[in-house]
Amino acid sequence: MVHLASLDGRRFTTLKRKDVCGTETCAAPVRKPRVDLVLRMALAGSTAREPNRYVGRGAPACGTSSRMDRVRADDAMGRYALGDEAAFAVVYDELAPRLYTYLLRQCRNEATAEDLLQQTMLHMHKARATFVPGASATAWAFAIARRLFIDAYRRERTRGVQEDEPDALASKDADAERLASARELADRLQQELQKLPTTQRTAFELIRQDGLTLIEAAEVVGTTVTALKLRAHRAYEALRAVLADFDPEGGAP
């Protein structure tokens, strides 16, 4: 049997050998999934993880954001800058969940992430007069959040919350073996990410985990799109090299 996670990480698909190579008695080894798929599985996270129990490492990626969402956020911020007071709620609804996920991943502490999220939204409110029509509210918000996080943690170091016991995480519908494999993959990805240079890790996380476009991510870190692409590419290649030997059937060799 071959176990594969779907690309969004929400469910596993079990394939019989026949489906893979055409015969029930085929002796040829099943081809291991491509490394890209392994990486996507890791980014999607565990299938049965409950986000509100497991904070910190491996929190499910919240990176999906459509162009319409971005346009909505930018438009709402523009209207808020001009005086439409009701538009701030729209800005909040569009940006706050993604910002919270980003801050939670950085801080590894719910209370701290909440505080920094509030400060980020408040700063956007106070500085609304400076909002340039046509600018990216998403990039601005992430840049504010990043700056607040950096400033807060220059003053005090905060440890992440401890992971719950594995039993507490298992859902009654999940297969324990698949869950363990997915968690191992996600943990391995986080470990390898921490080993990367900060610039590469930041580029990778902003694009792949926070769902920013290249232009937005370049704005957030204050560099050009080309430089950011290079950093993200190097991070991706480094992770591919490390995860190339990961076997979803039986975990790392």
Place this chain on the structure above:
Amino acid sequence: MMPPHVKEQVLKRIQAAPSPTRQAAVNRTRALGAAGLAVTAIVWTMMGGVGGLPPGLLMATSLVWLPAAILLTWMSLYRGRSMVGRPTAIRAALALGACPLVASAVLVAAGVVATGAPLAQASWRANALCVALGIVFAAGPLASWMWMQRGRELLAPAWSGALLGAAAGAWGGLFIHWHCSIGDTLHVVVGHVAPIGAVTLMGALLGWFVLPLRARRADLARRSARKS
């Protein structure tokens, strides 16, 4: 999953502390931006205004210096379409390159005019006085622009401060250049252009403290209390 009470808290806090809209703030911002230069211009006028440099030298050097000062001011204050400002590399290049480029341009312009002024005639005391006055002339614009940008910098506060310093220094050097009567080449470079470098450095140091957005201490204290 994000806690639901956060939205309520945020909306409550913004209602308690209203902020100005773009229309309300734009005139104030422009006035503040111009105030620093206006103060410098007034002080310069009270000190006697235009000095005794040869008109050809004054015109030629001003033709390169004035656009450089305007360009540096524009690049430091106007963020373009990005809310986080220009890339750090561009700010750094402008801040570091301002002084040498203005010096080169002024030397070329002075060479083109070829007034026949000696290479070095002024005393070091005169050089030091012009440097000091150049810094004084730059203080007004630097202070007002730093005040405008305080607490807003998200990326590289030191480089942003340095760029503001370079722009303010360019204006300070220009005003002292217009005021001074000594036209020898070394004095122009050391006494009039060098303040750009000095004020750039001052801007970088000030920018490190004044410009960056900071996490609020009250929130930090609340977090520490919650942890203990």
